[in-house]
Amino acid sequence: MINIAVPARICFYGDHQDYLGLPVIAGAIDRYINISAVPNNANHFEIHLKDIGTQRSIDLHDSLENVTEGDYFLSAIAILKKHELQLKEGYTLEIQGNIPVNAGLSSSSALTVAWIRFLLTSQEFPLGWTNKQVGHWAYEAEVLYFNQPGGLMDQYSIAQGGLIFIDTQTGESTKLNRGLGTLVVAESGLPKKTLEVLKNGRVYGQNAIKSIKEQYSDFKMENAQANDYEKYKHLVPSAFLEHWYAAVHNYQITKKAKTELLKAEPNPEYLGDLMNAHQMILQNQIQNTPEAMIGMMDAARKAGAFGTKIVGSGGGGSMVALTSEENKETVIEAFLSQGAKDAYEVNLISL
Incomplete structure (x- = not known):
């Protein structure tokens, strides 16, 4: 079994600044999206979204030619395939967590980061990666792929953890003292x-x-x-x-x-x-x-x-x-x- 846990995030300073190329200060908190997955000996991912009571199936051989706006499962696969990800094995996944949905704590970006970590862990991927790189791939999958108006703060802070100052022009992150109070x-x-x-x-x-x-x-x-x-x-x-x-x-x-x-x-x-x-x-x-x-x-x-x-x-x-x-x-x-x-x-x- 593969288990992935990815945190929520809070932006403390710099809201509505990252898309202007200005820095932000954000931190990962102890609320999580969790993925548990087991091989299913099939040519698809069977995904059970437990918190909202829905499920979907993704064919390992999906052409990715008609990705629906906001389908970050498929956009993330498309981004990673550009870097030679090969989908070799099907899994049945259960996804759940305690990050409130549509509440500003970035449940959607946490899910995207968790999904990317699952793909990197479970499939054939020839390259090494860092937490910062995972954040960038999630940013590509959520924002750049669909030409959406957000910045990179959510994905970078969730993927890297701690409390960080993010230079949004370069993506460089500086660790800060977590002793906020x-x-x-x-x-x-x-x-x-x-x-x-x-x-x-x-x-x-x-x-x-x-x-x-x-x-x-x-x-x-x-x-x-x-x-x-x-x-x-x-x-x-x-x-x-x-x-x-x-x-x-x-x-x-x-x-x-x-x-x-x-x-x-x-x-x-x-x-x-x-x-x-x-x-x-x-x-x-x-x-x-x-x-x-x-x-x-x-x-x-x-x-x-x-x-x-x-x-x-x-x-x-x-x-x-x-x-x-x-x-x-x-x-x-x-x-x-x-x-x-x-x-x-x-x-x-x-x-």
Whole structure:
């Protein structure tokens, strides 16, 4: 039997930045997608998705000529076949986990990474691979293959584990101190709107930067400073101005968080302040946070959380709170009292 366990992820700083070529800080948490598989002496994969009560079969000899949008099982096979993956043996798989679906914790990317790890483990693959490479193949399968608007943060952070600063232009990752503090995840119960929010964020952000580069061809977003918002805003069409503000200031927040998380003993209260500043931009400029979730996070902060933010693309989904061990239960109760579907402690994990 083959057993694969792949974690969920949380983006702590840099949401809606990776598709602009700007860095993010994200970490893998102890919620998992699990695959258990046994050979079935057949020419197909029989996949049982236990959590949603469905199953499907994939022929080992599928031509992959008509892959349906969002079919990451087939797109992942197509990507790996470009690197000489050979499907030689059929398996029966059971897939289940405790990552909430459509809640911003990247259950879909965790499943894609888990599927790729299964294929590499169970089939003939002539090349070696690293965790970073697994993340890149998952990014190719989910985003590039279908020309979708997301970035690479989800796949890279899930595949590599720990808490990392990801340079999204190069894919290089820097390990950070996992001593953020105590973490609480709350599920709002509101479905997120991934592609709609990501598409708007990406198009508006890229158009804002493009309008500046049309006048200053040597401008590089990775060199932007806080005062560049005012310096260049007269060049940005009004429709994109809020996303220009978000791009500049979220970038500064991410850099400050990286500096703090490279210390031997990071200050959780300072990191909470940075998280709150990031959330204010997400809800005011990116406009990805429903009023109900704003109320839940306000209650968590009043209950003692140092910082709170929405997780993932937004429009719904989950939230994370950075708090102290002594205030953990109070923060959980605050989320629940304001209508959260569930709330619980999570921990950052290494692979």
